[in-house]
Amino acid sequence: MNANQINQQQLLRNEKDPLTHTPVHLLSLDQVGKHYGNIVALTDVTMAVDNGRVTCVLGDNGAGKSTLIKIIAGLHRHDEGTLTVMGAERKFDSPRDALDVGIATVYQDLAVVPLMPIWRNFFLGSELTVGFGPFKRMDVQTMKDITKKELADMGIDLRDVEQPVGQLSGGERQCVAIARAVHFGAKVLILDEPTAALGVKQSGVVLRYILQARDRGLGVVFITHNPHHAFPVGDRFLLLKRGRSIGYYEKKDITLEELTAQMAGGAELTELAHELEALGGHGDVVKEVQAEVAGTSSQRLA
Numbered sequence: 080m081n082a083n084q085i086n087q088q089q090l091l092r093n094e095k096d097p098l099t100h101t102p103v104h105l106l107s108l109d110q111v112g113k114h115y116g117n118i119v120a121l122t123d124v125t126m127a128v129d130n131g132r133v134t135c136v137l138g139d140n141g142a143g144k145s146t147l148i149k150i151i152a153g154l155h156r157h158d159e160g161t162l163t164v165m166g167a168e169r170k171f172d173s174p175r176d177a178l179d180v181g182i183a184t185v186y187q188d189l190a191v192v193p194l195m196p197i198w199r200n201f202f203l204g205s206e207l208t209v210g211f212g213p214f215k216r217m218d219v220q221t222m223k224d225i226t227k228k229e230l231a232d233m234g235i236d237l238r239d240v241e242q243p244v245g246q247l248s249g250g251e252r253q254c255v256a257i258a259r260a261v262h263f264g265a266k267v268l269i270l271d272e273p274t275a276a277l278g279v280k281q282s283g284v285v286l287r288y289i290l291q292a293r294d295r296g297l298g299v300v301f302i303t304h305n306p307h308h309a310f311p312v313g314d315r316f317l318l319l320k321r322g323r324s325i326g327y328y329e330k331k332d333i334t335l336e337e338l339t340a341q342m343a344g345g346a347e348l349t350e351l352a353h354e355l356e357a358l359g360g361h362g363d364v365v366k367e368v369q370a371e372v373a374g375t376s377s378q379r380l381a
Contacts, residue, residue, distance in 0.1 A: 104129055105165060105298040106151065106182065106267050112159030113146050120146040121322045122159065126315070128267055128298040133289060135301045135309035137342055138319035144302050146322070148271055151300065152184040153177035181266030185256045187275060193245030197237065198226040200244045201259050225262070233258045233291055250281030254288045261292060268292055269300045274308050286312050306342055310335045318342060 104127045112122040121143045128134050138144050149155040150162065153171030162169055164180050171177050174184070191200045198219075207218040207225075226240045235254050237247075244252060253273045260268055270289065274282040289312050293299050303309050309316065316333065318326040318341055326333075326341050333341075 107163045110160035111157045114158050126317045130296050132314040133299040134315045135313035136317045142319040143322040183260035183265035184269040187272045191244045197240040198223045201226040229258045229262045249277045250284040253285045267298045271302050306338045
């Protein structure tokens, strides 16, 4: 283990409530794994999520990020290890079980209906009503007021909550989904690649709202393959590769360059640099890859 890497078992043992002597983490995973028949999708993954902190889970396609999300969100049960919520060991049978203990997931494709107005999407499935029996009806004005206030509290300034969600930009849709999760009592907010399909400016907007969710006391799990998006907002970084953890770091113990090199891997970068040179790649691109190789090599020597 790298000297700067978090000692995962020590992390889980040390952070105890002094009165009850139970873990104070909102959510913790200890050597969690998942098998699909003979296929090992995830194995020996340990991480912790705390109030007011952002835990970034990084990895390329096939690294195990989606499997990890499904376990935490209650879509799939883990086969190995322990998942603990506020000191109590849990095995979720459904996403409703996860929601009931305050774990909300905002998926990459978002659960919104494009033609419905913003306020309808905000309360979709949880509509407020007034009246009784056959006279019961939706409390439209209250839902509009709450939607506008919650979005404003998150720093989202929309002209009209009556406009269809489909008219919003990708970043604004992500932010509506985040605000909705916060309003309905999420303690742990899981964000599945929220910046993957966004441009530079919209990605920056989403990252700002991630920090605002953190500042409101939520524990945020930010799933991404982009270290340049993770590093500015993250407090801890879990790196996955082929279903295994290859590193778990506090922000003070790793730089952006080291994080990028860890994700890419020195051998793969060296091979890529040679291929680009052989194919007559642009000099600046080759130099950039070679610089990453040098960063990886120096990290190993350290």
